Structure formats: C-alpha cells, structure tokens
Amino acid sequence: MNKTVNQKAWFFVLPVLILVAFNAIVPLMTVVNYSVQETFGDNVFFWAGLRWFEEILRSPRFHDALGRQLFFTGTILAIEVPLGVIIALAMPRKGPWVSVCLVLMAMPLLIPWNVVGAMWNIFGLPELGLLGKTLNTIGFDYNYTRQPGDAWFTLILMDVWHWTSLVVLLAYAGLVSIPDAYYQAARIDGASSWAIFRYIQLPKMKRVLTIAVLLRFMDSFNIYTEPSVLTGGGPGNSTTLLSIDLVKIALGQFDLGPAAAMSLIYFLVILLFSWIFYTVMTRGEEQ
Amino acid sequence: MALELKNVAKKVGADTHIHPTNLTFEPGSFNILLGTTLAGKTTLMQMMAGLEKPTSGEVWFNGSNVTGVAVQKRNVSMVYQQFINYPNMSVFDNIASPLRVAGLPKQEISKRVGEMAELMRISEMLDRRPSELSGGQQQRTAMARALVKDSDLILLDEPLANLDFKLREELRDELPKLFAERNCVVVYATTEPTEALLLGGQTAAMHEGRVVDFGPTGEIYRHPSGLTSAMVFSEPPINLARAQVKSGWVLLDEGVSWKAENGLAEGAYTIGIRPHHVSPVSRSEKSVVIEGKVKVAELTGSESIIHFQAHDYPWVSLSHGVHPFESGRFARFYADMSKCFYFDEDGRLVDLAAAGEAA
Numbered sequence: 001m002n003k004t005v006n007q008k009a010w011f012f013v014l015p016v017l018i019l020v021a022f023n024a025i026v027p028l029m030t031v032v033n034y035s036v037q038e039t040f041g042d043n044v045f046f047w048a049g050l051r052w053f054e055e056i057l058r059s060p061r062f063h064d065a066l067g068r069q070l071f072f073t074g075t076i077l078a079i080e081v082p083l084g085v086i087i088a089l090a091m092p093r094k095g096p097w098v099s100v101c102l103v104l105m106a107m108p109l110l111i112p113w114n115v116v117g118a119m120w121n122i123f124g125l126p127e128l129g130l131l132g133k134t135l136n137t138i139g140f141d142y143n144y145t146r147q148p149g150d151a152w153f154t155l156i157l158m159d160v161w162h163w164t165s166l167v168v169l170l171a172y173a174g175l176v177s178i179p180d181a182y183y184q185a186a187r188i189d190g191a192s193s194w195a196i197f198r199y200i201q202l203p204k205m206k207r208v209l210t211i212a213v214l215l216r217f218m219d220s221f222n223i224y225t226e227p228s229v230l231t232g233g234g235p236g237n238s239t240t241l242l243s244i245d246l247v248k249i250a251l252g253q254f255d256l257g258p259a260a261a262m263s264l265i266y267f268l269v270i271l272l273f274s275w276i277f278y279t280v281m282t283r284g285e286e287q
Numbered sequence: 288m289a290l291e292l293k294n295v296a297k298k299v300g301a302d303t304h305i306h307p308t309n310l311t312f313e314p315g316s317f318n319i320l321l322g323t324t325l326a327g328k329t330t331l332m333q334m335m336a337g338l339e340k341p342t343s344g345e346v347w348f349n350g351s352n353v354t355g356v357a358v359q360k361r362n363v364s365m366v367y368q369q370f371i372n373y374p375n376m377s378v379f380d381n382i383a384s385p386l387r388v389a390g391l392p393k394q395e396i397s398k399r400v401g402e403m404a405e406l407m408r409i410s411e412m413l414d415r416r417p418s419e420l421s422g423g424q425q426q427r428t429a430m431a432r433a434l435v436k437d438s439d440l441i442l443l444d445e446p447l448a449n450l451d452f453k454l455r456e457e458l459r460d461e462l463p464k465l466f467a468e469r470n471c472v473v474v475y476a477t478t479e480p481t482e483a484l485l486l487g488g489q490t491a492a493m494h495e496g497r498v499v500d501f502g503p504t505g506e507i508y509r510h511p512s513g514l515t516s517a518m519v520f521s522e523p524p525i526n527l528a529r530a531q532v533k534s535g536w537v538l539l540d541e542g543v544s545w546k547a548e549n550g551l552a553e554g555a556y557t558i559g560i561r562p563h564h565v566s567p568v569s570r571s572e573k574s575v576v577i578e579g580k581v582k583v584a585e586l587t588g589s590e591s592i593i594h595f596q597a598h599d600y601p602w603v604s605l606s607h608g609v610h611p612f613e614s615g616r617f618a619r620f621y622a623d624m625s626k627c628f629y630f631d632e633d634g635r636l637v638d639l640a641a642a643g644e645a646a
Contacts, residue, residue, distance in 0.1 A: 181367040184338050190359035190388045203375040 034260035052261035062262065064237070065245040066269070072241060073220045076159045080216060081209065083160070084167025088175055089201070091168070102172075105165045117229025120158040124230075144231065148238035151231050155239055158226060163216060170212040174205035210281045214274055221270050242266055289313050290335060290440060290472045295344035297330055304330045306497045307344060312472045317463055317488030319504060320476040322519055326493040328476040332442045335474060336363045348439065361440070364433035368445040370425035372417040378404070378428050379413040385436040403431045406465065423454040434465065441466070443475045447482070459485055480522040484508060492519040514557060514634035523562045523592055523603045526622075530558045530629075537624070541598040545575045545624050548639050557634070560627040562605035565620050567593065567612070574621035577602065584612040595620065 035052055037045040056062050091101045108116075126132040126143045131154075135142040144150040178200065186196045224243040227233070233240035233248070240248075246266065250259035290312040297305040305327050312318045320328040333339040334346060337358040345354045353361060364385075372381045379400055386396045404410045407427040409420075417425050426446060433441060443462075447455040463486060466473045477483055483490050483504055490507045492500040492515075500507050500516035511517035517525050531538045532553050538544045539558070565577070579597035586592075591610040595602050595618065604620050612618055629637040 179369055179371075181369055181371050184333075184358075185365065185367065185371045187338065187358050188336065188363055188365050189385050191384075199373045199376060203373075206375075 031260045031263050034256045035264055036257075038257050048257055052257045053265070056258055056262045056265060061245070062265075065240055065242050068238075068240065069221060069242040072155070072159075072223075073217060075156055076163070076220050077213060077216055079156070079160050080164045080167050081213060084164050084212065085171050085205070085209070087164070087168045088171035089197070091172055093176055102169070105168050105172075108162050108165050109169075111162075113225040114229050116158065116162050117226040120154060120161075120226075121230050124154045146235055148235055151235060151239050155227055155230060158230060159220065159223070162226070163219070167209075167212045167216065170208045171205055174208035175201060178204045206281070210278070213281075214278060217277065218270055218274060221273075289347075289349065290474075291347040292331075292335070293345045293347060295331075295334055295341045295346060297327075297334060297339065298342045304496055305334070305341075308498050310491060310498060310501060312474065312489075314472060315470050316472060317466055317486065318472070318474045319483045319486060319488055319490040320474060320493055321478075321480065321483045321490050322476075322493030323478055325495075326519075327496040328493055329444055330496075331493070332365070332444055332474060332476060335440065336365055336442055337361050338365075362436075362438045363440045363442065364436060364438040365442040365444065366426075366430050366433045366446045368448045370417070370422060370429050370449070372425060372428050372432070374417060377414055377416060378409060378420070381417065381428055382431045382435055385432060389436065399435055400431075403435045406434075407431045423450055423458070426450060426458070437469075437471075439471050441471055441473045443473070445476050445478065448478070463487065480508075480520050483520070490520070492516045494519050510638075511628065511636060513636055514559065514630045517559050517628060517630075517636075521561055523605055525559045525561050526565060526600070526602045527557055527559050528597075528600045530556050532556060540600075541577075543575055543577060545573075548629075550639065551629060551637065555632060556637070557630040558624075558627050559630060560622055560624065562592070562603040564623045564626040565602060565604040566606045566623075567591070567604060567610045567618065567620055568606070569621045571623060573623070573625060575624045577620045577622050578617060579620065581612045581614050581616050581618050583614060584610070586611060593618075593620075 036048055036050070038048040038051075039045050087105075092098055111119075123129045124132045124142075124144050126136050132142055132144070141147075142150050144154040182200050182204075183196065186200060191199070222243060223241060224247070227239055227241055228244055228247075231239045233244040242262075243266075246259060246262055249255050249262065290310075292308055292310045294307045294309060295305065296303070296307045308331065320331060322328050330339065334341050337346070337353065337356055341354065345352055347353065348361070372378075373384065376384070379397075382400045382403055383396050386399060391399075400413075401410070404413055407430060409424055409427050409431065412420055412424055412428075417428060420428065426449075430443075430446065433443075447458055450458065459482065462475075473488075475486065475488075477486075487504050489502060490500075490504040491498045492507060492511070494515045499519065500512045507516065508520055511520060514527075518527075529540050532547050532551050532555075534553070535547050536544050537547045537551070537556075537558070566574075577597050579595035579602055582594045582596055582601075584591060584593045586609050589607060589609075591604075591606050591608065593604045593606075593610065593612055595604070597620075602620070629639070631637055
C-alpha cells in the first residue's frame with residue numbers, strides 16, 4: 001500500500017500550534033530567559049548564568065517557604081483524602097437523596113477562590129466573625145491575624161472546606177461504578193464491611209483516588225488566591241507559601257531574575273513529585 | 288437437602304417481580320431457569336440465596352424454613368454474568384477467600400485450591416491478578432471460588448453470557464460434569480433454549496415473573512405445558528397461527544388444511560410448530576405447503592434461517608444446508624404438521640395421546 005503524503009495536514013494543526021506557542025511555550029521560554037539574566041530596567045539585560053538558581057537554592061527564605069508549602073500540602077492531603085473517602089462511603093447510592101448530596105457537595109467548588117478567601121477572612125474575625133467570635137466566647141484565645149498557629153488552623157480548615165468535595169465526588173464516582181454483584185458476592189462470602197472496603201471498594205477506587213491526590217497535590221502546591229486574601233502570608237512570614245513568596249519577589253521587589261529562577265524550580269518540584277507519585281501508584285498496572 | 292419455594296412472591300412497590308411460585312429442587316439436581324431478560328430469573332435466584340427477602344411465601348432448605356436467614360449463614364455460592372473477583376488479590380487468594388472466612392487450616396486451603404484450580408485448568412495462573420487474565424480465565428476463577436467451598440446450593444446466573452462462543456462451548460461441556468459428584472442443588476439461569484437443551488437436567492421456563500413450566504429439560508421441550516412455555520423454549524421463535532378444527536380437518540386461516548389427528552375436538556386452536564419442522568424442501572408427502580413472501584434469509588455455514596410472511600403470520604423456517612432466497616419473492620415451504628402443537632383457547636397444550644385414547 002502506498003502512503004499518501006499530504007503536507008496540507010500541517011495547515012490544519014497550525015492553529016493549535018500557534019495557541020500552544022502563545023500560551024505555554026513563549027511564556028515559559030520568557031521565564032527561562034529571565035532566569036539566566038540580570039536587568040536593571042530599561043530592557044537592558046546582562047548574562048547571569050546560573051547565579052539566580054544558586055542563590056535561590058541556597059536561600060533560607062526559599063527553604064522556609066518550601067517547608068511551609070510541603071507542610072501545608074501534606075496536611076491537607078492527609079485530611080482531605082481520608083475524609084473525602086469516608087463521606088463518599090456514607091453517601092446514599094440510590095434514591096432521591098443522591099442529587100441533593102451531589103449538589104451540596106458541589107457547592108464549595110462553585111465559589112470563586114478569592115470569595116472563599118474573603119469569606120473565611122470575615123468568618124474568622126475574632127470580634128465579629130462567626131467562627132472567631134464563637135471560639136473566643138467559649139474560651140479559646142483565637143486570632144488568626146496575630147497568632148501563626150491560628151492562621152495555619154484557619155488556612156487548613158478553609159482548604160478542607162473548599163476542596164474535600166472534589167475528593168468526595170471523585171471517590172463517589174468510583175464507588176457507584178462498582179456493580180451490585182460485587183457486594184452480593186462479598187455477602188455470600190460472609191465478608192465484613194472492613195473486608196468489603198479493603199478488597200472491593202478501595203481497589204475499585206484506586207484510579208480515581210490517584211487522580212484526586214494528583215489534582216489536590218498540584219492545586220494545593222500552587223495555591224495563591226485564598227491564603228493571600230485570608231492572611232496575606234502573615235502573621236509575619238508564617239503562612240508565606242511558595243506562590244506568595246514568589247509574587248513578593250517578582251512584583252514586590254521586582255527581582256525578575258531570581259523570581260524566574262524560583263518559578264522554574266517551583267515548576268520542577270511539582271513535576272517531580274507528581275511524576276513520582278503517579279509512577280508509584282500505577283506501577284503494577286501495565287500488563 | 289432439597290430446596291423448596293413455597294408460594295414465594297416478590298413485589299417492589301406496585302410492580303410484581305415474581306408471582307407466587309412453587310418449586311422443589313432435589314439434592315444433586317441440575318436445574319435451569321430459562322427465560323428472557325426481565326423474566327425474573329435473577330430475582331428468583333436471589334431469593335433462593337437469601338440475598339433478597341420474598342414479600343410473601345417461604346423458602347425451605349433441607350426441611351427447615353430459611354426465609355429470613357442471612358446469606359452468610361446459609362451455605363450458598365453464586366456465579367454472576369460479570370466476572371466477579373477481588374481485583375487486588377491473586378487468583379489463589381481469590382479462590383481461597385471463602386475457605387479463609389470459614390477458618391480452614393492453611394494446608395487444607397492450599398490443597399483444595401490446588402485441586403479446584405486443576406479442575407478449572409487455571410493452575411498456571413494462581414499467582415496472577417484477575418485483571419491479567421482473559422475473560423474465560425476470570426470466569427473460571429469466579430467458578431472455582433464458588434465451587435471450592437462445598438456449598439449446599441450453587442447458583443449460576445448466566446455465567447457464560449459474557450464469554451465468546453468457543454469458551455462457552457467448552458465450559459458448557461464441563462459444567463454438568465463438575466456438579467455430577469456433588470450432592471448439592473445447582474440452579475443455572477440462561478436466556479438460551481439451546482443452552483438449556485445442551486445442559487440437560489430440569490428446566491423451569493419463566494415468563495414475566497411466573498414459572499410457566501417445570502420438568503425434565505427434554506420433556507419440557509417436547510411437551511410444553513402451554514403456549515407461553517413453548518414460546519419461551521424455542522429459538523428461533525416458534526411459528527404460531529390460528530386454526531379451526533372442523534369435521535376431521537384442521538383449517539388454517541389462509542386456507543391451508545390437513546387431516547386432523549385422532550381425538551382432536553372441533554373448535555378454535557392456536558397451532559405451534561417449531562422452525563426446524565418448516566423446510567424449504569419437501570421431506571415427506573404429508574407435509575403441508577405454506578406459501579409466503581420471503582423477508583430475510585440468514586444463511587450460516589450449515590443452516591438457513593428464512594423469515595417469511597404467510598398472510599397474517601410471520602413464519603420462520605430453519606433447515607440444514609444453504610438455501611438462498613431473495614427477499615420479496617414468494618416461495619413455498621413445507622411444514623410437517625405431524626410435529627405441531629395444538630393449544631386450546633386458554634393456551635394449554637392439547638394432549639394428543641390422551642385425546643386419541645379417549646376417542
């Protein structure tokens with residue numbers, strides 16, 4: 001058989017290529033470009049080599065922000081994934097309540113991110129916020145604008161409130177796709193509800209949970225809007241996550257070179273973690 | 288260890304899924320539930336197993352009432368149409384799971400799993416996961432799990448439906464042998480009349496939530512109790528036509544007639560004749576000629592299935608050999624009416640032998 005060569009095909013993929021070039025490749029290369037140069041404004045650039053990368057990787061400020069970021073992401077994953085699975089297991093699988101539950105679960109996901117930040121900002125105010133006032137009234141000395149511990153507590157609570165639904169919805173989708181026959185077979189075997197969870201539900205949810213963890217990992221690692229509205233990184237630097245720090249360097253101090261280098265390191269860290277996680281989770285599935 | 292259903296019925300809301308049903312399955316018997324999808328086979332099986340509670344009536348097993356007893360407390364196995372195995376357990380662990388729940392010693396478990404795997408010809412697969420097996424092997428694993436624990440009642444719900452033709456033949460062949468030495472009640476649901484005939488045993492023909500016929504499989508096929516039973520148990524569908532019996536002759540609506548059998552009382556009947564008794568070639572002089580317009584001719588390698596319209600009735604002819612027909616053409620078919628069933632106004636089969644003796 002002769003292969004027909006049709007060079008016109010390139011013409012048809014051109015729009016996509018242009019689109020990708022402008023929204024991904026060009027900006028990324030700009031950042032790469034900045035990361036190896038120094039500028040004092042006026043569009044004058046000097047070659048800086050890997051100096052910014054060395055500076056960032058050695059800076060305690062970056063280490064601290066990265067540490068805070070890892071702590072934040074680790075904590076919310078450790079809470080949201082099990083909690084999401086538990087809620088999904090408790091949701092009804094049939095009947096009129098299914099849609100009610102689904103709509104309720106989808107609600108937090110529909111709220112714009114800066115609104116979520118503003119909501120919790122007000123919610124937590126010690127003098128007039130429902131949460132802040134209540135906690136203070138019952139005897140807790142709660143003030144998220146002054147005490148780092150309280151700021152973290154509020155930040156994590158906010159993220160759990162906002163994003164657990166996503167895990168719930170994905171886990172639920174995994175659960176309802178299990179045919180009834182599996183549950184019947186387990187009942188015939190006399191399997192306990194723990195055994196049903198361990199040997200039927202969990203393995204059947206593995207794929208969607210992998211996706212859920214990946215999404216939550218990447219999103220929480222990139223999180224900016226909500227903490228920036230809620231605490232602005234404070235008190236002090238206590239809740240300054242990577243993205244907040246990055247914006248401070250890039251826009252606050254206008255250090256384009258270090259900010260660009262940091263962006264690339266940031267990007268590579270996310271890529272690395274996601275890749276490791278995905279590889280480990282899908283290892284045994286190739287055949 | 289007989290299984291008895293006493294007036295068992297199942298209603299869900301206003302819908303009746305199973306009408307009051309009485310059935311007795313003897314120990315060591317192979318029983319087939321034959322019926323189309325939604326005939327109630329699965330519901331009936333689930334009530335036998337104790338997975339569903341009947342709305343009324345009782346299930347008795349081995350002389351005791353087990354109606355409300357949970358499925359875990361009965362000694363039941365079930366195989367499904369989908370291949371149901373624990374996804375992240377090896378084949379060995381899958382087969383061993385019911386024995387482990389029963390708390391058998393390790394040695395005994397590996398001995399029995401080994402034997403069962405050999406019988407099912409999956410010995411080489413024991414270390415693999417179900418997802419690494421072919422459909423047939425997955426179903427063999429599911430069957431091994433069901434058979435390994437010496438159940439009193441084994442339920443198979445269309446176990447071969449999702450397998451390809453070759454595997455289906457193989458397993459269908461092996462199945463009755465696997466149960467032959469056991470003293471348990473086996474119930475097998477299928478939608479295919481041919482499968483029921485090949486498996487033998489006893490058949491309960493089901494239609495719209497009722498058991499319309501029950502008895503030895505061949506017997507039910509040759510002497511269906513009535514019109515519904517004959518319809519359930521015929522593939523391709525049985526040919527039906529209205530007929531009148533008058534002064535010793537059977538008259539079909541379209542003016543076709545033949546001499547009535549002895550003892551057939553005068554009156555209106557529905558006649559039923561299976562497609563393989565209607566042939567495009569004349570096989571005996573007594574054959575009755577039916578003329579019709581050919582609609583579709585399905586030619587398989589060795590058989591011809593020809594659908595044709597004779598006056599008001601759709602007819603099907605099933606014959607050996609390849610008989611090509613152009614659709615839209617008129618053709619003559621030869622029906623061997625000595626093989627036809629006569630159903631009275633209530634749809635009951637007229638027992639010609641008894642009627643002949645009485646006359």
